Amino acid sequence: MAETTGEAHGAVDAAHGDGGGLVFHPMDQFIVEPLFGDGAVNMLTVTNVTLWMAIAVLCIMALMVLGTSGRGIVPGRVQSVAELAYGFVYKMVEDVSGKDGVKYFPYIMTLFMFIVFSNFLGLIPMAFTTTSHFAVTVVLALAVFIGVTALGFVKHGVKFLELFWVTSAPLALRPVLAVIELISYFVRPVSHSIRLAGNLMAGHAVIKVFAGFAALAAVSPISILAITAMYGLEVLVAFIQAYVFTILTCVYLKDALHPHH
Template sequence: MATEAHGEETGLVFHPMDQFNVKPLFGDGAVHWYTPTNVTLWMAVTVLVIFLLLVVGTRGRAVIPTRVQSIAELAYGFVHKMVEDVTGKDGVKYFPYIMTLFMFIVFANFLGLIPMAFTTTSHIAVTAVLAMAVFLTVTVLGFVLNGTKFLGLFWVSSAPLPLRPVLALIEIISYFVRPVSHSIRLAGNMMAGHAVIKVFAGFAAIAAISPLSIAAITAMYGLEVLVSFIQAYVFTILTCVYLRDALHPSH
């Protein structure tokens, strides 16, 4: 109690992880699976912003594009080239799914940088669903397109015969770890950056170190803008790599 009182006097009582709490939009009751929460709200805002950009913003398409149309075209071309370069011509037909993933993640990340907003991609419950959707889609697609030949993904035929069973076990383990690493990487990076910003913001209340704290917040905010894009890119390009494995499973 004495520590808390001293902290309140110096302005150092802050909880960096409070910003990740899931809260109901209406009232203060328990959160059930059907309860509208701040996560629900900001995921809906993310979808709305994407709709406004890609549908409403490009409705009046012109040879000389508007700024909104230019952003939409840049995003489209960026993801399309990524899919084509990584998966080849065979993977372009799956471009809509990958484009949807990229746009949702990048806008969820950017919207989370708005003061008082909620970063939905900082929650493993959100990123795990995205990662499991990719994992199941790629796995099912691999067996549908290749049948049992898809198991060739785990058999390194170019390795010496005595090593192949060991490598096969390693490949199987690494394959099933994919959704774990895929989801934790995104959630962990988003959570860590926002928590650090909140820590620096807590020290900004102290006059003696306020200028240093504000400078640190500005630097971290700029870094988080970069990280928000990079993490969306990493999640998407790994999805393309996994898709390539499903389309061409042989080593």
């Protein structure tokens, strides 16, 4: 089968096969590649993933450190965005986790900013969406899971296990509910990570498929409209998924601080 590389968004390989159909490769955009050389990728290899993660960190520093260095009484646009993000996450932590959860605000703020910047940077043409990789989102989710679990045992000891014992249920049902609660607790990092990576991966893949069809003159106008609509939706998803990941972190933190049903 002969293959030709499509140019729309860099992206989709389209070729006429023996059956005359189009073959797309929308998942090629998620391939991890080394920045230097053609060797195998390992833990110490500098890749496109590490590059865009570093860019996300630099952007956060530019916004939160350089953007607020002036500390003007009348804030400029950059300082206003930084203050808005700070207030948004602070109120989320306070409302969901309570006053005693505010001491963990710096970590949650860092988590939110990293995810939201990674999501939005991934929308730049030819960029790499680091949060579309399970290797990234699983680490973030496990850090939250292990952190809140350790915090629960440190603060409450064995009483933290009361989180799984539903005292409001009839006594006969409590052991069954305890098993269900225990399973759902250990599923948290799985759903936490898959939700973020899956939504971003799916949206970017759909855009690349529409970009491939844009090469066909007959459907090109429809494809361009679809790409525009999907891109607008992905902008919304980029923020919503960062918000969902962060608010779930606050919920898990609340369970660690207040494990009673």
